[in-house]
Structure formats: C-alpha cells, structure tokens
Amino acid sequence: xxxxxxxxxxxxxxxxxxxxxKPKETATKTDASVCPSCKESFSKNALEKSLFVCPxxxxxxxxxxxxxxxxxxxxxxxxxxNRRLQGGNPLNFPSYxxxxxxxxxxxxxxxxxxxxxxKIGGVKVVVCVLDSRFLMGxxxxxxxxxxxxxxxxxxxxxxxxxxxxxxxxxxxQEGILSLFQMAKTAAALERHADAxxxxxxxxxxxxxxxxxxxxxxxxxxxxxxxxxxxxxAGPRVIEQTIRQTxxxxxxxSEYLLEHGFVDAIIPRGxxxxxxxxxLALHGRTTA
Amino acid sequence: xxxxxxxxxxxxxxxxxxxxxxxxTDYIDHLFTGFFELCGDRRQAEDASILxxxxxxxxxxxxVIGHRKGKTLEENLRMNFGMSSPEGYRKxxxxxxxxxxxxxxxxxxxxxxxxxxxxxxxxxxxxxAIASCLALMSRLTVPTIAVVTGEGGSGGALALGVADRxxxxxxxxxxxxxxxxxxxxxxxxxxxxxxxxxxMRLTAQDLLTLGVIDGIIHEPPNGAHEEPASVYLALDAVxxxxxxxxxxxxxxxxxxxxxxxxxxxxxxxxxL
Numbered sequence: 001x002x003x004x005x006x007x008x009x010x011x012x013x014x015x016x017x018x019x020x021x022k023p024k025e026t027a028t029k030t031d032a033s034v035c036p037s038c039k040e041s042f043s044k045n046a047l048e049k050s051l052f053v054c055p056x057x058x059x060x061x062x063x064x065x066x067x068x069x070x071x072x073x074x075x076x077x078x079x080x081x082n083r084r085l086q087g088g089n090p091l092n093f094p095s096y097x098x099x100x101x102x103x104x105x106x107x108x109x110x111x112x113x114x115x116x117x118x119k120i121g122g123v124k125v126v127v128c129v130l131d132s133r134f135l136m137g138x139x140x141x142x143x144x145x146x147x148x149x150x151x152x153x154x155x156x157x158x159x160x161x162x163x164x165x166x167x168x169x170x171x172x173q174e175g176i177l178s179l180f181q182m183a184k185t186a187a188a189l190e191r192h193a194d195a196x197x198x199x200x201x202x203x204x205x206x207x208x209x210x211x212x213x214x215x216x217x218x219x220x221x222x223x224x225x226x227x228x229x230x231x232x233a234g235p236r237v238i239e240q241t242i243r244q245t246x247x248x249x250x251x252x253s254e255y256l257l258e259h260g261f262v263d264a265i266i267p268r269g270x271x272x273x274x275x276x277x278x279l280a281l282h283g284r285t286t287a
Numbered sequence: 288x289x290x291x292x293x294x295x296x297x298x299x300x301x302x303x304x305x306x307x308x309x310x311x312t313d314y315i316d317h318l319f320t321g322f323f324e325l326c327g328d329r330r331q332a333e334d335a336s337i338l339x340x341x342x343x344x345x346x347x348x349x350x351v352i353g354h355r356k357g358k359t360l361e362e363n364l365r366m367n368f369g370m371s372s373p374e375g376y377r378k379x380x381x382x383x384x385x386x387x388x389x390x391x392x393x394x395x396x397x398x399x400x401x402x403x404x405x406x407x408x409x410x411x412x413x414x415x416a417i418a419s420c421l422a423l424m425s426r427l428t429v430p431t432i433a434v435v436t437g438e439g440g441s442g443g444a445l446a447l448g449v450a451d452r453x454x455x456x457x458x459x460x461x462x463x464x465x466x467x468x469x470x471x472x473x474x475x476x477x478x479x480x481x482x483x484x485x486x487m488r489l490t491a492q493d494l495l496t497l498g499v500i501d502g503i504i505h506e507p508p509n510g511a512h513e514e515p516a517s518v519y520l521a522l523d524a525v526x527x528x529x530x531x532x533x534x535x536x537x538x539x540x541x542x543x544x545x546x547x548x549x550x551x552x553x554x555x556x557x558x559l
Contacts, residue, residue, distance in 0.1 A: 087553075090488070090497065090553070091486055091487065091488050092486075093486065141553035141554070144553065145553070145554065148550070170441075170442075170463050170464075171463075172463060172464065172469055172472050172473055173473075174463075174553075175462065175463050175487050175488050175489070176461060176462055176463055176487075176488065176489065176493075176494060176497065176499055177497060177499070177552065177553040178463050179441065179442070179445055179462070179463040180445070180499060180549070180552045180553060181553065182418075182421055182442060182445060183421045183424075183425060183445060183448075183449045183549055184549045184550060184552065184553075186418060186421040186422040186425055186449075187421070187422070187425035187426075187449070187545075187546055187549050187550075189422065190422050190425050190426045191546070194426075209442075210441075210442055210463075212414030212418070213402075213413070213414045213417035213418050213421075213442040214417075214418050214421055214442075215418070216414070216418070217412075217414050217415040217418035217419070218418050218419070218422055230414075231409050231413075231414065232402065232404070232408070232409060232413035232414040232417070232442070233402070233404030233405075233408070233409065233413065234404075237404045237468075238404045238405060238406065238409070241403075241404045241405065242405055242406065244406075246406065247406075250406070250409070251409055255410075259410050259411070259412070260412075261412050261415055
C-alpha cells in the first residue's frame with residue numbers, strides 16, 4: 001500500500017479518536033486478519049483505522065517499525081539514521097547471512113531496529129523502534145550499534161530519545177558480542193542522562209531477555225502498551241525451572257505496573273498524545 | 288607420556304562448572320586480608336548468591352564482589368547455585384556506590400549459570416536490577432577489574448562484568464546464554480549443548496580474539512582445582528600490575544576509557 005495513504009488513514013484515525021468519533025466504515029472484505037485474542041476477523045482496512053488494535057477486544061497487534069513511526073511522527077518529518085548499517089557473522093553461524101538476507105528483502109529493513117530523527121507535534125526527537133519481524137527484534141552488534149549511535153546523536157544534538165522495544169533479547173547468533181551490546185547501550189544512555197536529557201522507554205509486546213535487562217529498563221519514564229509480555233526470563237524457561245504453571249497475567253504490562261516497574265499503560269490510540277505531553281513537560285519553561 | 292588431546296570448548300564448559308574449582312571465597316582467602324562481609328540490598332533482602340565486602344589488597348582497601356554457588360548441598364541451596372535474584376544485583380550496586388564514595392577500587396569475581404528465572408525474581412524486577420548494574424558500572428569513577436573464574440552465564444554474569452579490565456581463567460567460559468539454553472532456542476534441542484559450546488565462541492581464547500577481554504590467567508594442565516596456588520599467584524601478579532596502572536588515572540579518565548572500550552566491542556571487521 002502507498003505509505004502516504006496509510007499515514008493519512010492513521011492520522012484520520014487519531015483525529016477520530018480525539019473527537020471520540022467512529023471512523024468511517026469503508027471496509028472491504030479482502031485480506032482479512034483474525035484477532036489472535038478474540039478470534040474475530042477484520043479487514044486490513046478496518047484494522048488500519050483502529051491503529052491495528054482489535055476493535056472488539058482491544059488486543060494490540062504487533063506492528064512494523066515503519067508503521068509505528070507513521071503513527072508517531074509528524075508528516076514528512078522523519079529522517080533515518082544509519083539506515084543501511086549491518087552486522088557480520090562473528091560466530092560463522094551456519095546460514096545466518098542467508099537468513100538475514102531473506103529477512104531484509106521480506107521486511108524492507110536492514111536490521112531489527114529502525115532509528116530516526118523526527119518531530120512529534122513540532123518537537124524534535126530521536127526515535128528507535130525495534131521490529132519483531134526481524135529475528136524477534138533480537139539485539140546483535142548492528143542493533144546495539146544503531147541504538148548507541150542514535151543515543152549519542154541525541155546527546156550531541158541535545159534531543160530527547162524514545163525507544164520502542166519489541167524483542168526476544170540478545171541475539172544468539174552473534175554470541176557474546178550480543179551480550180555486550182547490553183552494556184554498550186546502557187553506557188550510552190548514562191551519558192545522555194548526564195546531559196540532563198529525557199529518555200522515554202516504550203515497552204511493546206514482547207520485551208524480554210537482554211533488552212529488558214538493559215536499555216528498556218532505564219527510561220526516565222517507562223510506558224507500556226496494554227497486555228504486552230515484559231520480563232527478563234521467558235515464561236517457558238520459568239515454568240521449566242520452577243515446574244509450576246504461571247499465574248494468569250504474569251509478566252504482562254498490568255503486572256509490571258502493579259509491581260512498580262512501569263509508569264503508565266498507554267493504549268496505541270493515546271500514544272502520540274501521551275508522548276507529546278511528556279515532551280512538553282520536559283520542555284523549557286515559557287513563563 | 289602421551290600428548291593430551293586438545294581441549295574442546297565443551298570440555299572447558301565442564302571444567303568451568305567443576306565444583307572443585309576455587310571460588311570467590313578461596314580467592315578472598317588467598318589474595319586479600321581482613322575481609323569484612325557486607326550484607327543486604329537495604330530494600331528487600333540479603334541474597335547469598337552474591338558475596339560482597341571490604342578487604343585489603345596489599346594494604347589498599349578494596350571492595351570485592353563475586354558470585355558464589357556454595358560447596359555443600361546446604362550452601363548450594365542457600366546460594367541458589369549461584370543464580371542471583373534482583374536483591375543480589377541491588378546489593379552489588381549498593382557496594383559499588385559505596386566503593387565510589389570511599390574511592391576504593393572494585394574487584395569482581397564472576398561465576399554464575401545466569402540470573403535466576405523465577406516468579407519472585409520477575410516480580411521484583413530482575414531486568415531492571417541487571418540493567419541498573421550495567422548502567423552504574425559504566426559510570427563508576429573508581430578502577431574496576433572483573434575476573435571470570437568459572438561460568439560467565441548471560442546477563443547475570445555481565446551485571447558484574449562492565450569493568451576497566453576483564454580477565455578470564457584459561458578454562459572459564461563467558462557466553463550470551465548457557466550452551467543448553469542456546470541449543471534450546473536455536474535448535475529446540477537442549478541435548479545438542481556440546482555442539483552449541485563449539486560454535487558459540489565462549490572460551491577465554493575466543494573472547495580475547497574477539498576483543499572482549501584483556502587477558503587470560505593460565506591454569507595447571509588439569510584445571511585450576513589441580514593446583515590452585517599457581518592460579519592465585521598468576522592472578523595476584525595481574526591484579527597488582529593492573530591496579531597500579533588504573534589507580535594512577537583520574538575518575539573521569541577511567542570512565543572515558545571504559546566507554547571507549549565498550550564502544551569498540553563488536554565493531555571489528557568480523558562483526559560490523
């Protein structure tokens with residue numbers, strides 16, 4: 001689909017949400033998507049209008065990094081950073097390069113994170129968005145490097161940074177080098193913090209492992225989409241370790257809010273406005 | 288005498304996990320004097336899987352922090368086999384901040400299968416606890432030296448490993464996940480852990496080649512437990528040498544070069 005047309009749909013949908021109006025129904029029955037939560041089926045068009053949130057049960061569908069940026073940033077304000085940066089194959093892991101090449105042509109992005117400068121309601125920000133279609137949004141050297149460079153850019157240009165996480169954690173195929181990206185990104189964010197700048201960490205489904213145990217947990221403000229799985233150890237690993245079934249709602253956004261690890265749960269329809277307000281609250285006083 | 292077979296990575300994983308290997312308490316007994324243990328994270332609990340405290344190293348007060356697994360079954364259970372909870376990482380942070388206040392160098396000993404995957408650990412913010420350790424260690428203004436003595440498992444190991452200098456014992460391993468976990472995730476088959484160990488590049492020599500660590504402490508032919516005294520001696524020489532270099536630098540210089548070092552990991556041509 002034409003990206004401008006899609007962006008227009010998002011902006012209209014956001015406008016409609018603000019006015020508490022139902023968006024126009026022009027649904028076509030072609031390429032229907034089934035909600036994994038309530039099993040209701042919807043046309044792609046209807047889902048786009050609801051920002052890929054199930055109109056029936058409120059389930060937040062996973063969305064691509066590009067779709068997220070389209071929903072978040074002012075029209076035509078985006079400028080990508082290090083768009084083509086790629087990693088290598090430090091372990092010589094069998095068929096890793098072929099897998100990456102296939103994902104690149106499938107998703108149209110070079111790695112599991114997209115980093116950009118853009119504007120939200122006229123306020124300039126640096127944004128990183130992990131894309132779960134790309135090897136579960138896992139962090140290898142390229143993802144760590146892109147995020148670090150984005151943070152360094154924000155520090156240098158004195159801009160706020162917003163990171164949307166959606167990741168299985170450190171990328172196995174790059175071994176120990178993936179693990180150290182956790183330290184590298186955390187260290188870059190400390191320098192950003194020292195400069196007195198704002199970091200908003202936005203957790204989306206799923207955020208686990210080495211991403212939860214590094215940059216995702218270090219925001220001045222930590223927001224989460226409803227019902228997102230957020231944790232360090234994955235639920236299966238925990239079940240195998242303790243040999244018990246996990247309680248319902250365990251490691252979901254609401255559970256983290258209750259336990260004091262996120263500031264607020266923000267449905268997708270309120271994302272742009274919530275971030276706008278936070279940016280305003282961290283702006284210079286105009287008294 | 289026959290020439291010994293070259294040691295495989297899987298052999299080293301087994302050696303790294305050998306319960307007879309010297310542990311953090313042995314290193315403290317043989318390399319430091321006047322050890323005074325400090326307990327608790329001041330928020331929730333004491334986590335025995337991370338030992339911390341103060342000691343003299345050749346007359347200089349230092350902070351020592353290290354994972355411990357325990358040597359008897361009773362100890363293993365109390366120390367959760369070296370798998371720490373958020374309280375352990377928060378205790379480590381408390382002791383690191385304290386070391387900074389009193390301008391003491393910090394020496395960490397790493398030996399853990401990984402952070403504990405449990406309900407309470409998640410409820411109390413395992414991810415946040417580790418993330419804060421990484422962030423704090425990256426900004427400390429006192430010298431820090433990390434020594435991987437056995438198993439360097441995942442984020443739970445890295446939480447004590449963001450140091451000015453990282454050394455590994457010859458048969459220690461340091462990896463993104465245990466070989467069992469790696470095989471489970473990538474091949475859905477934990478029994479292929481030996482194969483995983485060979486491919487993961489987790490030995491001391493691998494990490495030196497990858498530019499992640501600064502040096503290797505040699506072990507006796509059959510491993511550190513065969514003749515621990517030689518390992519203490521070798522480590523002692525390294526600590527003395529590195530501390531004298533690091534203690535001569537300002538806090539700001541330490542921070543800057545630590546960042547530069549972290550920044551370079553994974554940026555060699557084989558990776559990026």
